[in-house]
Amino acid sequence: MELINQHTKRIMEGCKERARLAGLSFTDESLEYIVTNRDLLELSPKVMIPTLYDYWVHDVEVLRERGKYELYPNNPYETVINTRPPISFYNDNNPDWLNVMIFYHVLGHIDFFQNNLYFRHTWDYDFTGQALSDKRVIAKLRAEKGRWVDYVIEFARSIDNLVDFHGELADLFTPPEADCSARLNYYFDVFLQAEKKIPVSEYIKEVNRYNDCKKAYGELGEKTFFAEAERRYPELEAHFARTAGTHPAPKKDLLRYLLDKSEFLAKDENIWMRSILEIVRKTSIFFQPQIRTKILNEGWASYWHEALFLQDDRIKGHEVDFARVHAGVTSMPRVGMNPYALGMRLFEHVGEQADKGRISFEFQRLKNASERNQFDNDTGAGKNFIFKVRENLSDYLFLKNYLDQDFIDKHKLFVAGKRLDKQRMVWQYYVKSRKAQDYQQMIQDTLYHPPVISVDEKRCFDGNLYLMHKFEGKQLVQEYIANTMVGIEYLWGAPVHLETSEAHMLPATATSANTDEAPEGEITWKRVIYSMNGKVLSRSEI
């Protein structure tokens, strides 16, 4: 890996100036490297982070089987990584005009990394530096503990998709004034709801009473409030004292739970494993926002590389070359999904809608098609609005909020279905639906969504760990359950149970077999418990 030459760097600096003028904001420094095929081979398993810790699985090709990207939605071939300063990678034989386009694209990503709030937790440190020190920790441990280090990495990685990313973010955004006293928390969160089980109306009355007290007495408000409450519930103080210290812990992810509660990991001889779990967890949380903003991020970068390239005066004469490459990147595929194309068009659409003042209740209320077509308040707020979108949303919200029927119609989008023509043994692709609702559903189904699996402390008996998989109409990949649980059992040091749902396909009925759809049976769901005890998996139905 070597830095780009001075000539190319000068082009990059020129791009930065123009991007800033257009409103993008990012740190001054950035590093650009030329990578060879060989570098790419080494970098791609490490998600392009050159300093990521070594792990043997990186030397093996991870199985490229069915649905690989649905399971491992991390594309290893990104050009830019979210570090301080940001680092980007290039081919060594790109012509200048192409570099200009890529630079703008990269700057779009950097702006996104540094302004989208889902990345908030990555803003205050340099991940490559962090990763380097982690890598050294692991290397040192490996020298001492040998291959057991790799087992612990493996087991920690096997649950690294269950990290509570949103919880981590929530802490960063809770304003200090939202904190209230432990007593108040107990009273409203536990006492009234769990112990007294008072109706909602009563509860709201209490909240109002608290607000009134606060307003009337200021500093002394809380005291006044509790004087009344204690009169009504004399037992309150005693209950509160009893629960002191056992305040319900905030929702934790499995990795954090193991770190805090596992007795096995707390043993002196195993304490080193904790640092590995911490590293794996930190790494996973670092990458989480990237997976959840793929369309947004690529759309934003594509939107800006187009806008800025066309305004750039330095590369006149390459419009046709640009058009060809740009179209290749951002054309809507006949069938299939392209995050660049979809995101870019949606940003354009949102900007245009906001410009006309259509992102408003006034417009949404309109039913008349021609009125809708002509609606234009000419607010000129479009540019501001897309910057807001880039700052505040993730893929899910972006699509949910703005992918509407107007957008579908404008770009002639449809949900493409696939069915089997048995006579000719071919798959037929056909237009299944042009409804925005169906399109939404189709695309939401493909978004990254790890299972929600949390520890159910109420069911953890005899030191066993009880995991609860929240049912969302999906089952877990069954062949992976056993080995994943072997890892959890190892880290927990005692038997582990997993409550989950399983699909049972009923055979297709005669009527559905005669339709032209591929035969699909009805699904019934069953709740089952998998138990891992001494590396032996057993399964029982509830």
Next chain:
Amino acid sequence: MKNDLLTYLEKLKESGLDTDLEARLQKELVSSGKCHEPPNRDMPCDPALAVAGQSLYSSGDMLVLSQASKPYLYGTGLAKSLDELLERDRLREQDGFPRKIQVGKLIKPGRGRKGKIVVVPTTVEEKFFHDPTIRPPGEGGNSGGTGDEKEGEVIGEQPVREDDGQDGSGPGEGGGGNHEMESSAYDLGKTLSEKFQLPNLKDKGKKRSFTRYTYDLTDKNRGFGQVLDKKATLRKIVETNIALGNLPDVSEIDTSQFLISPHDKVYRVLSREKDYEPQAMLFFLRDYSGSMVGKVTDLVVSQHVMIYSWLLYQYGGQAETRFILHDTEAREVPDFYTYYNSRVAGGTQVSSAYKLVNEIVERENLTKDYNIYVFQGTDGDDWDESGSKALPELEKILTYASRVGVTIAEHGQGETTTVVRYLNSSGLLKKMPELLRMDVMQKDADETRLIEGIKKLIS
């Protein structure tokens, strides 16, 4: 042909046939007449549909924007680390954790005789993932698209490749033949290569091998070389000295008077000798009748892939292979590709395949020059209930074959299958265990079981 089968079925019925079996036969009959052609891979693929199944997450800037090509994994680089990785895997087992490395793509059957072995270690990072293949009916398999067509209009077609397995016309095995196999298969391949050879290999019609050489100290050279041949050298010295007159009296030899010329020293030199090897001819027989739908074909084909790839590995060009497919009629197919990919349909007559083997052997007079091996895979169904047609043919094969290995992948309906029954009752298995082996497995057998099977068949 269908009518012939019908009359045959009627005949069977007359001679008494239980209803269960009849139903099965009827079912096979329905599928007869359907074509066995392997799925046509040459059908042009609409480029617009090439990205149809692609996920949102599969495109990255490096490839899309800079139009870089995906870094290519070199086989040699991988092979170096393979043993190291397998050693790691072995240690895992020792430490009490399941093995994790798979050795994939052992063989890539191509058209013609181009069998290619590529060994790539692969692994899975197992986590709790949602299974994308389980969806409520009517959902899923969908993708996005753009265009002007109305709802319901077909926009493109693609030949069926993988994941089909529809009744009556499923291919034997999908995919381009990237057959993932457990690392134990590789281990086995190695062990087999080191320890085992084809059983009962006799010296028949040795042909000169052009690929193998042995190196031996057979050639002699005077003056210089690798190893001094003392006896020959001494003889030369004596000869020379007699000629010189240094040896007047044979009864009293004074060796100190000898003159030793450098030219008298005889050396042995290392030389390359062409090797001769016995020839082997292997017949692969596969039942591709209608009842072979799904997993059973999978098993049989997988096992034959393993045997075939091991052969390629071990014997290079020396072992010749023939492929025979049969339903009620047998036919020989030219290459492993067709053998591997032909679809199942039709009824079952095991005897037809045996007969074809006998015909080929006789016609080409193979017994003279070749060691003959027959590997047969079936689900055990045969319309020939008693084996009255199959057994005589099989006995004929056994007169010349070095080994017949029968793999039976049962559907697991409880009862013993027809082929197992008549093979057992014939007593052939007991009479000549050296020549005839049978391996019966259930359809849920896994890779390890298959390997066990191979050991049984060829050990």
